[in-house]
Amino acid sequence: MKKIIFFALLTIVFTSTVNAQWNYPQTRTVDSTETYFGDKTADPYQWIEDLKSVEVTDWFKSQSNYTDGIIDKIPNRETMVNEMMEFDKVKPVKYGSITERQGKYFFEKRLPGEEEMKLYFRNGISGDDILLFDPLNYKEGKEFSLSSWIISDDAKRILMGISESGKEVPVIKILDLDTKTFLTEEFTAAYSNGWLDNSHDTFLYLKLQGEDVHDMNTKLNSKIMMHTIGTPASEDRELLSRAHDPELNINPEDYPYIFWYYGSDYMFAGKGTVDNNMHSFIAPVSQLTSGKIDWKPFCTPEDKITNIVTNGDNAYLLTSKDASNFKILKTSLKDPDVKNAKVVFSGDNMKIESMNSSKDFLIIEQIYNGVETNISKLSFANDIVEKIDMPLKGSTTVTPLSTFSNDCYVYNTNWTTPSNIYSLNLESNSFEKGPFNIDYRFPNIENIVSEEIEVPSHDGVMVPLSIVYDKTKFNKDGSNICYLDGYGAYGFSYTPYFSSTMLPMLNRGVIFAVAHVRGGGEKGADWHTQGLKTTKPNTWKDFIACGDFLVNNGYTSKQKLAGTGTSAGGVLIGRAITERPDLFKVAIPKVGCLNTVRGEFSPNGPVNIPEFGTVAIEEEYKALKEMDAYLHLMKGEKYPATLITTGFNDPRVISWIPAKFAAKLQDFNASGNPVLLDVDYSTGHFGGETMSSYFKNLSDIYSFVMWQCGHPDFQPKTN
Numbered sequence: 001m002k003k004i005i006f007f008a009l010l011t012i013v014f015t016s017t018v019n020a021q022w023n024y025p026q027t028r029t030v031d032s033t034e035t036y037f038g039d040k041t042a043d044p045y046q047w048i049e050d051l052k053s054v055e056v057t058d059w060f061k062s063q064s065n066y067t068d069g070i071i072d073k074i075p076n077r078e079t080m081v082n083e084m085m086e087f088d089k090v091k092p093v094k095y096g097s098i099t100e101r102q103g104k105y106f107f108e109k110r111l112p113g114e115e116e117m118k119l120y121f122r123n124g125i126s127g128d129d130i131l132l133f134d135p136l137n138y139k140e141g142k143e144f145s146l147s148s149w150i151i152s153d154d155a156k157r158i159l160m161g162i163s164e165s166g167k168e169v170p171v172i173k174i175l176d177l178d179t180k181t182f183l184t185e186e187f188t189a190a191y192s193n194g195w196l197d198n199s200h201d202t203f204l205y206l207k208l209q210g211e212d213v214h215d216m217n218t219k220l221n222s223k224i225m226m227h228t229i230g231t232p233a234s235e236d237r238e239l240l241s242r243a244h245d246p247e248l249n250i251n252p253e254d255y256p257y258i259f260w261y262y263g264s265d266y267m268f269a270g271k272g273t274v275d276n277n278m279h280s281f282i283a284p285v286s287q288l289t290s291g292k293i294d295w296k297p298f299c300t301p302e303d304k305i306t307n308i309v310t311n312g313d314n315a316y317l318l319t320s321k322d323a324s325n326f327k328i329l330k331t332s333l334k335d336p337d338v339k340n341a342k343v344v345f346s347g348d349n350m351k352i353e354s355m356n357s358s359k360d361f362l363i364i365e366q367i368y369n370g371v372e373t374n375i376s377k378l379s380f381a382n383d384i385v386e387k388i389d390m391p392l393k394g395s396t397t398v399t400p401l402s403t404f405s406n407d408c409y410v411y412n413t414n415w416t417t418p419s420n421i422y423s424l425n426l427e428s429n430s431f432e433k434g435p436f437n438i439d440y441r442f443p444n445i446e447n448i449v450s451e452e453i454e455v456p457s458h459d460g461v462m463v464p465l466s467i468v469y470d471k472t473k474f475n476k477d478g479s480n481i482c483y484l485d486g487y488g489a490y491g492f493s494y495t496p497y498f499s500s501t502m503l504p505m506l507n508r509g510v511i512f513a514v515a516h517v518r519g520g521g522e523k524g525a526d527w528h529t530q531g532l533k534t535t536k537p538n539t540w541k542d543f544i545a546c547g548d549f550l551v552n553n554g555y556t557s558k559q560k561l562a563g564t565g566t567s568a569g570g571v572l573i574g575r576a577i578t579e580r581p582d583l584f585k586v587a588i589p590k591v592g593c594l595n596t597v598r599g600e601f602s603p604n605g606p607v608n609i610p611e612f613g614t615v616a617i618e619e620e621y622k623a624l625k626e627m628d629a630y631l632h633l634m635k636g637e638k639y640p641a642t643l644i645t646t647g648f649n650d651p652r653v654i655s656w657i658p659a660k661f662a663a664k665l666q667d668f669n670a671s672g673n674p675v676l677l678d679v680d681y682s683t684g685h686f687g688g689e690t691m692s693s694y695f696k697n698l699s700d701i702y703s704f705v706m707w708q709c710g711h712p713d714f715q716p717k718t719n
Contacts, residue, residue, distance in 0.1 A: 025062035045660040064679035073716040077703045084695040087500040100401035101155035115690035152200035159192040213651035220252040253606035261310045262403045275610035277301040311380045320525035326352035358400035369464040370493045370522030395495040415450040457545040464516035473509035481709040482511040482556035488519030488539035489568035491528035517542035534623045540575040562586035562705045574629025584640040594661040595630040602654040638671035641708040645678045652685040
């Protein structure tokens with residue numbers, strides 16, 4: 001493999017505008033070339049990758065300002081924001097992440113009009129809500145969010161991960177629950193791993209190299225540390241790392257981890273990447289505090305184990321080996337034998353999506369085509385499995401309040417059913433609304449309907465497609481605007497959900513559709529591998545097939561079809577519009593992977609090699625090039641109107657990836673449709689912004705779609 005990069009004569013060439021209507025900021029090109037396995041490709045915007053350069057940061061600001069100037073001219077953007085805010089007030093309180101310890105209930109809560117979730121607790125289930133932490137009041141002048149929190153078993157202290165501006169690189173603080181104040185100790189660039197059993201003094205954490213999300217070294221050679229409160233951090237014990245445990249062959253990009261279940265005599269270590277198949281080791285928990293840990297092999301990625309739950313001396317293993325819809329195995333922890341483990345449950349015709357545990361039961365969640373959920377329980381006493389019937393449809397998740405109890409909260413939502421929380425006792429199977437259930441109803445909700453169909457893809461494979469719309473505004477004559485979403489990566493299942501932020505679109509007759517494409521997990525493990533590396537083209541071809549179906553069957557038309565994909569879904573939407581630019585009127589790549597050949601040279605790139613591939617292997621390089629939307633842009637092609645979003649603090653898809661795509665598309669596009677780069681300096685990858693910013697960002701996207709798809713209420717007087 002040979003790589004050549006050169007800059008010839010330092011000649012500055014500025015992009016030309018196809019249409020004088022769009023006076024994009026000037027963007028120079030350079031004579032830069034990448035060569036792998038004799039294949040030479042031009043990369044004229046590689047200079048944008050230097051985010052430390054003043055020229056680059058100034059270019060980002062000019063693009064951001066230009067985009068703001070265009071978007072600001074679209075009428076009714078503020079109307080849509082106001083509608084989102086009013087719909088947000090319909091539910092009088094939002095709850096999340098409920099946990100019980102020592103009779104105290106801890107949870108996140110947000111009231112209408114509030115900008116962030118706050119952390120509360122109750123003394124007893126009927127007690128008053130007592131505020132513990134408000135992230136907006138953490139430090140004056142900066143925006144923070146609560147990214148994680150872990151309660152000690154005795155409910156004395158909370159490990160809290162607090163992140164600034166969506167950077168996803170938190171600082172760990174320790175909240176004392178008796179005084180409601182933080183201890184002086186804090187740990188930067190660290191993630192909480194958990195308290196030791198029955199302790200509120202000693203915990204584990206993952207330590208990164210630094211906080212700079214633009215630094216290639218930030219996420220390399222991370223390590224698991226153990227800290228005891230009251231001792232200097234310099235005395236923290238290193239438990240697991242590449243340097244500390246060379247015999248485990250931890251790669252620089254791997255995230256080491258340690259976990260165990262309460263009361264177990266055994267713990268597990270692993271090397272985390274985006275590969276769901278675990279590479280794990282086992283050791284007695286007692287060795288945490290007794291010197292160097294003697295890790296023994298437990299499973300390898302070839303065993304295809306994606307989750308481990310323990311109870312007593314037994315381990316329950318979720319695996320897709322020889323079972324695309326997964327099966328659950330059982331083996332002894334005293335003498336583990338993964339290869340000969342007993343099958344205690346098989347997914348058969350419904351994929352096992354997840355499993356977790358309460359005091360006495362293994363909770364099994366299954367899905368069909370990603371949209372129908374079944375919940376079962378397996379008794380640890382006898383391994384008997386029983387289906388749990390609940391009067392719920394759509395996406396349902398059962399989560400124990402603690403490992404000491406069989407009481408659970410049940411989260412449910414659907415495309416047309418607003419989310420709610422219920423209570424379930426696994427021992428008695430008693431199901432009720434419970435104390436966190438809220439009675440509320442959105443106006444016009446009775447007219448929002450959904451369809452679940454399957455569409456033949458390019459090779460005849462049937463792809464699930466979800467379609468949601470207001471039946472009173474739907475006409476099957478191609479006149480409806482359609483907003484088609486998809487993802488297709490990491491084996492992630494795009495399950496049904498309801499968001500009140502979609503109501504301003506649905507109420508205006510817009511169709512919302514989701515293509516459950518290959519690369520995801522809706523139809524099992526094989527559905528993932530059929531959209532992985534060399535088979536990745538199935539991902540965007542499935543998306544194109546769904547778009548063609550919507551057009552050919554009168555749901556929408558090519559002049560009213562908008563496609564979108566987020567993060568890894570950038571591959572999907574980027575290649576969909578470069579392969580079929582005629583199919584879409586609008587494209588919205590959100591914080592998207594659009595330059596996969598260069599992906600592994602970004603801070604979060606190496607850990608993603610198992611999903612996308614590496615340029616160091618010829619076959620995988622060719623696959624990366626095939627899925628690279630940036631490299632597939634053609635000069636003079638007529639592309640859709642495109643709004644490309646990025647968060648400048650994004651630690652997952654570094655902002656130069658969407659930026660390079662925007663620069664090249666602005667130069668190459670011959671359609672006259674606008675190509676805009678929306679840069680958010682307050683967020684990272686998965687938000688972190690306030691609700692006001694969230695509504696504003698969504699309104700910008702939806703208004704752009706409505707404008708370009710011809711909705712009369714969103715047409716600027718002048719462009």
